[in-house]
Amino acid sequence: MKREHYTYLLLILFVFVAANKPTNVYSKLTDRQKAGKKVYTKGIGTTNIKITANMSGVNVPATIMTCVNCHNAKGTGNPEGGITPSNITWESLTKSYGGKRQDGKNRPAYTEKTLRKVITTGIDPAGNQLHSVMPKYNMSREDIDNLIAYLKVIGEDNVQGVTPIAIKIGFALPGSINSENARAVKKIVNAYTTEINNTGGIYNRKLTPVFYENKTNINDDDVFMLTGFDDSFKVNVDEDLLIPALLSYSKTTVPNGFNNKNVFYLHPSLVAQNMSLVTFSKKKKFTKEETSPSILFYDDETRKHTAKKIEEKYRKEFNTTPFITAINEHNINEIVKNKTIKTGTTLHFIGPHYIGHKLLIALNEAGKFPYIFLSGSISSINVFNIPKAFKNNVFIGYPSWISEKTVSGIKKYDYLKNKYSLEYKWKGNQLDALTMLLTIEECLKRIGQDLTQELFIEELENLYEFPTGLIQPITYTPNKRVGNATMYITSYDSVSEQMNLITTINSRE
Template sequence: MQQGMLTPQEQRGKQIYVRGTSASGQAILAYLGEESLEVDGSVMACANCHGLDGQGKPEGGVTPSNITWEALTKPYGVTHPNGRKHSAYTERALELALTRGLDPDGNKLLNVMPRYQMSRADTADLIAYLKRLGTDRDPGITENSIKIGTVVPTKGALADMGQAVKAVISAYFDELNSQGGIYHRRLELKVAETGETPASTRANVERLLQDEQVFALTGAITAGADQELFTLAAEHAVPLVGPLTLYPSPGAPLNRQVFYLLSGLDGQARVLVNFAAQKSPANKTGVAVVYPATESARSVADAIKDQYRKDGWGAPETYEYAPADYDAAAIARKLSQTGRAAIFFLGSGAEALALLREAEKLHWSPEVYLPGAITGQEILTAPVSFDHKIFLSFPTSPAAQTQQGLKDFRALAEKHQLPAHHLAAQLSAYAAAQVLVEGLKRGGRDLSREKLIAALEGLYEFESGVTPALTYNPNRRIGALGAYIVSLDLNKKQFVPVSGWLDVN
């Protein structure tokens, strides 16, 4: 075990101490006062009163005890301000304090100290962490530096994008370091390569966390290994800020470590549903969702169906196809025969274009709704019969960019000779680095991962200058939860904005 790293048991104990929840999923309950008022353990987490360092946070005239292991186990015992005295704590005595509210000499603790009900295993985990409390230091941070990691492909079709993302994060950190860093700490960028499989990507990143001891991750290209890396961040309690992904996982149970910048395909699809409902309310019973038989596409299709339900519409018809056996002509015939007036299509841009061409042959031109992130420029060659009838969602837009934001990015790009390609990915990585740095600054000189997470949860309408404003809170992990809608002018072969920013809700 390298210095600074917690054992698995200590990590579980830290979760109980900081959040009042068990990694096992078992309930932790707290009982308050003489009446034994029962509340969930998450409401009365130890850190709420004793602080992340265990030193105690005076509040409301009450000064919670110093519960670092050194203080608890003083050989000559402890005398409290109210005159109560007791001998040194042992593991058993601490268990009784937690569960029965008694000190080592059998004296009652103050009523403001809850008594907890938890499993013996959770109690053992918590005590194991309390032994590290006060000396626990997160990896990757020294008096002079903070190690930050990222994950990029170096081979294959995404290699150029990976190098562009790495270049912009490195340039942003270099610029920051030239100005004194953050509280006189330099940011050091450490890089892991994506692998050929999700498992190998996870292994590479896990190696980075262990060998380089990085404090946090930012701007990681997680495509293809999203769930593996999001799970890894949770397991190692390492903050992951602004991963570049189409498939964020912000739902229950909340992964506290991961902060996404923009809506994924499911959020964008929900915005499309809301837009379609307002634009063409008469179409609400004539809608079909067409999607490939993949897990990711099914999840987006489920989001569309759920949003229809929330909007009070009837369930749309769904048509699933095998990507290897895609038959655009057969799908077009089937849909046209049912008289569908609107189609949500979740396949590739090439597949969408093939369907529209087959639909034109049948003299059928419904409204078509597409997530822009998976639809290429080829859609601009769609039949003219679909002019202004194709609508795409995008999680960001030039309309979200400020003059100052673009000026700052261009100055950075020129000074550090950033690549001219993959601009969208560069802007996302640039925004992710800004969010991370803002969190590091707000976390203060006495920085920890928990303080970084708390700082990020306090960001409200943070302006990166190159994305929509970003807001997080303890229950929200997507900064800009919505999308823009554009239509297509097929005569001029160009995108036409048809909405401003539309929130998912």
């Protein structure tokens, strides 16, 4: 009877502790904790005071020396080079009996006050100086309070967009959500995730796509990561995004240092794609010193930015001043009259197909046959209606080409197309969507059940020549955010009515 009584008491105690223990599974962070997590993982605060780290008397941006680099995503510390960073989880820091340093010295339990002091001065509650490898941070009171609020739940906070049964992935659709293009892409995303989920998902978690169009604030949404097309955003993902992202390509240049280490791309940026055409023109000597190139762009923000970058490249590398102007349906004939545009010169067109087609007709009627260069990702013309006088004069750059598609890659797409009646018209964007999803699936499987956004970024950085069978094998590194830097330069033969691959150019992104 006595044993049964003790067993009953233990059961009561267990239930009481379980009921009163703070939940640590998939609970949402408060706004302060979110801000603190940004300080911890990015070194970025919410005030005008830039956070800096002082190392041996030298101040550097905290973005270079983030807390997470040494203490890891769970706050337990990454041993490296004979140094074991402290366990900075709230439970460890505030134990009633204190803690012991690596040098054997004891310290009392931390309070919020002493934690603020050690972060900014490097002196612990016992008055001991921390190891010299630990920077001293300068930040506003608001930022340090936010950081402490996050440390109270680090290791216990949820992984955004992940539950025991699902992984929510934000998908940025191309164009408006009701456009044919967007509907076609949405259909292949749903087809792919259905196939994955019907076979058990990723470690028993189903992939749940959340579709976006013209989204301005993604960070507040409960999604694990973002994928899709950069042109769907009014927000600058290169600078503002806090979650991992794998996108088709960037609208602007992807610098070697990159503005946001969370963001990866399949293809070179729109700027780099067009720069590759300039490089090709120079290599083939289409651009001559005695002539000036022409740059005609449809007047939207992205195309104008690209045109300006091409102009800068010509000024810098060719010491020439291009003729650059906006083009629309109403000023085509006036532009064609410009003396800079003539047979044998180079002309970069950055605009939609209906304007491109009218431009070629106007040039043909004026008896002017310049070399035409355009990137297939941002510009287009109706190649099947190119005037025959432009035979081999039109060069189109693409970030992928049919020669890179393998039998297994084509089978993957054809299986989904036939089973789910996919629309063939928007095949290019569908293939990009499928490539991104295959890459995401590979990384999620490599990580396993214990999924975090930090681990996902690490796995992307470790991808080396990963074959999707749809584009060239993908490689990322800690300093490389474009998976495939190759541009394919093609030409349309208006006589044989065929697209021919001329050469490849390394975009160097």
